[in-house]
Amino acid sequence: MKKLKFAVIGVGRLGTRHAENLVHRIPRAELVAICDIDFDNAKETAERLGVKNVYDSYEKMLAETEAEAVLIATPPAVHRECILAACAAKKHIFCEKPIGVTDKDLDLIDEAVAKNTEKVLQVGFMRRFDRSYAEAKARVDRGDIGKVIKLRSISRDPSAQMGDFIKLGPTLGGMFYDMSVHDLDLVRWFAGSEVASLYAIGGIYEFEEFASFNDIDNCSILIKFKNGVMAEVEGSKNASCGYDVWMEIVGTKGTLLINSATTTFVTQKDEYGIRNECSPWFRERFAEAYEREVEVFIDTVLSNKETLMSAYDARKVVEMATMATKSYEQGTVVFNDK
């Protein structure tokens, strides 16, 4: 069996999970090098996973590694430099979302990707690879619910993860670029169209700490797509039940609901009511999707297929996040002039 050799840049919360998946759960992957500026963490992770080559500089790693593909899981503001370096080293690239955070990032990335001919770039919008979201998309494409009228994509992070929000908030890019990008990608994907206009509101409703890194803890985004489909996106840090992520697709002939996930199929009925336990956090809810998206990436590289989540799609989602930021800051509807 042909395996694809990977080098990982950034082994924090998600990079570690990707590295573990590459070693233990994805048969067609081989992890040959790990890099993190936190060298102690890189060494500890590499040792635990049996990876011999460890670096504190991705430049050095890219110059020496036999890896054919680079998996980038650094904070968003560092994606651009990593992608540019990986393109210059002629690697296939799997990069975590969002692909970049500024217009300049997007332009420089497009330029570098265009020159990295015959190499695949896929961006980590894993919800597209989740079984339930993929099944709903297939049903919409088959016409099972008629013509799509309205989409509702909801992401409510568990307030129990406040420690992470405060620790990582300053580097992850804020509500629209870090969190709502998942929902913006989904509504664009399901609508099958580009945004025409968008209106975003939000603020700090509970966690005053968000002000220190210029972020908000809740938002709502109302979108009209060029083909007429309407969408609502919600982002919240206040879910007390766990990781409350779900979507509704309303069509002319029916409605699809991708439910918020529970940890088991057990329902408890007692003096407190009828209850199911909510999935606690993203690692549990999307465990399979994190594997599946990388398996698809490997298949795309090894079988010369068209990438399913391209730099173009990733760019469009960042442009929507930028429109949302502008709308929120200006308090006005923003129209797409592209």
Ligand SMILES: NC(=O)c1ccc[n+]([C@@H]2O[C@H](COP(=O)([O-])OP(=O)(O)OC[C@H]3O[C@@H](n4cnc5c(N)ncnc54)[C@H](O)[C@@H]3O)[C@@H](O)[C@H]2O)c1
């Ligand atoms: N798809 C999802 O559900 C999901 C969930 C969490 C995070 N993410 C994405 O994953 C990425 C990482 O997020 P995280 O939560 O793991 O953050 P994190 O801060 O936990 O990890 C980032 C790691 O990158 C390292 N790093 C920073 N700059 C570096 C550099 N120049 N060279 C090498 N290493 C460097 C840091 O030391 C850290 O270990 C982000 O893009 C984030 O949006 C996606």
